[in-house]
Amino acid sequence: MAGLRAKPRVGRFGAAIAGLMLAAAPAQALDTLVFSVPEVETGLQASLRAASLLLTAKRDGTTDPQDVFAAAQAEYGRLVGALYARGHYSPVIHILIDGREAASIAPLDAPARISRIEVRVQPGPLFTFGSAHVAPLAAGTVLPQGFATGARADSGLVQEAVVAGVEGWRAIGHAKAAAAGQNIVADHARHRLDAEVQLAPGPVLRFGQLAITGQQRMREARIREIAGLPTGDVFSPKALARSAERLRRTGVFRSVSLTEDEAITAPDLLGISAVVVEEKLRRYSFGAELASLEGATLSGTWLHRNLFGGAERLTVSGEVANLGAQTSGVDYKLGVTLDRPATFTPDTTLSFHAEVAHLDQQDYLENSGGLGFGFGHIFTEHLTGRAGLDYTWSEVTDLSGRAVYQHLALPVGLTWDNRDVKLDASKGYYLEAEAKPFLGFGTTDSGLRLKGDARAYRGFGDQGRFVLAGRVQAGVVLGPSLIGTPRDYLFYSGGGGTVRGQPYQSLGVSVLRAFGDQFKTGGMAFLAASVEMRAKVTDKIGVVGFVDAGHVGAMEFFDTLGGWHAGAGLGLRYDTGFGPVRLDVAMPVGGDTGAGVQVYLGLGQAF
Structure with a gap:
């Protein structure tokens, strides 16, 4: 530590001096390594072993004598630093190379062969802070809790206190604040460390x-x-x-x-x-998901990052879904989006979008198209908002005949997201809410669609080995009739995004026409809940147990025309570094919409 000096006593360990070593003939080395550290306090031995270059060399299979000798001479500084960090300022360290102290061996006399190295560490007494003072401090500055008289004098606390003091001044405009001087003294007789640091705030800039x-x-x-x-x-x-x-x-x-x-x-x-x-101007990406009943979903995206030289981002995306599905045909989607950042404010993005789609579901066929624009705004690190105006046209054919829906919508939404990792969260919350008033034309009714999504994560156990995750989804359509509501505004349940173990969109509402035809459609009220327990088996492999449940109401929550179902299962996760590969196997445990086992494969956690 800079500025550290001892009053009556100097540590009895040798100082390591870097130098030039002559090449030696190849030879095997480090047959035996003994690392001797008394466990005088919890965690000290582990800290020293983690800092040891020799133990690292042993684990890596290093055998070249020059490399081993260099690690031995650098070992003193590494171990001293680890001991200072734990409040031990009078250590005695011996590193013996075949019985000789490593620090006493001149670099030009490096041994041609090394058979045994013994590391002996006596940590010495634990030091506490005598005076612990950083000044002057800006109003509201909070120093580390352990930086106080009588507390254990970990060297890192002094640095943390100085950083906190400097950042306190910088936060109120003193950009050039810095440490102007320090007086750090180790009193070995009284096992005390006195730390006094003077700050220079500088001017407001x-x-x-x-x-x-x-x-x-x-x-x-x-x-x-x-x-x-x-x-x-x-x-x-x-x-x-x-x-x-x-x-x-x-x-x-x-x-x-x-x-x-x-x-x-x-x-x-x-x-x-x-x-x-x-970056490069263009990027291509592809994705795939697989479910046993719904079949495969393939998606692709082409992105131009800087279309007109002002960071305008053009995205063309396509998706083919339900390939090989057992209960429906193949769906197609093609969309184009143009985003322009820093429109009106630096945190506001203007977006234009257009999309065409063909859906071949079990109960209906739909051809649709839409276009619109919107604004996205970042309020804080965790809070974002959006608002827009969309026009949508769709043609739906089912057992009741053919219907055309046209409407204008004004979607407004907020998202709060403080998860630590988006694709594999272990703590934090995700809250999303959207209100979408819409104005229908012709036979399409007008109304309001509300939807919310809440997720929570909590890790516990050793190094967060276990994660408890929960999710609640809810939605309702207010104002229109069931038949007069655009089909894609209605709610279904079942599948990987709602209830695993139940077929995709298997839960809806059965409607009986006056002339006797009965067909299924979505409902105007929806609730779903999911709970997962995630556990790491190794650094790469994890297992998951989960239960999902969903409810769809015809006109409102829990009406007599509605129904519910549930599924449960087990999953396997493999961490790829950019997100876990997900394999879930589930089966129905409630309701009458499904039977048999469902399998889901994708990237990222289910939620």
């Missing part, structure tokens, strides 16, 4: 101009608009981080770095330099 380098196809003016750096406002680390994140989330750049200038521009401006590296 304002954001200066943004200088940009590295762009090739992006227009510089658009980079400034997207970054939204508040030039002229008081400096804020959060504002600087938000500007960098706005540039990253466009997808245009492979890397983005925003750094503060070293010099201050008179009178009080701090310039910011942005260095960007652009």
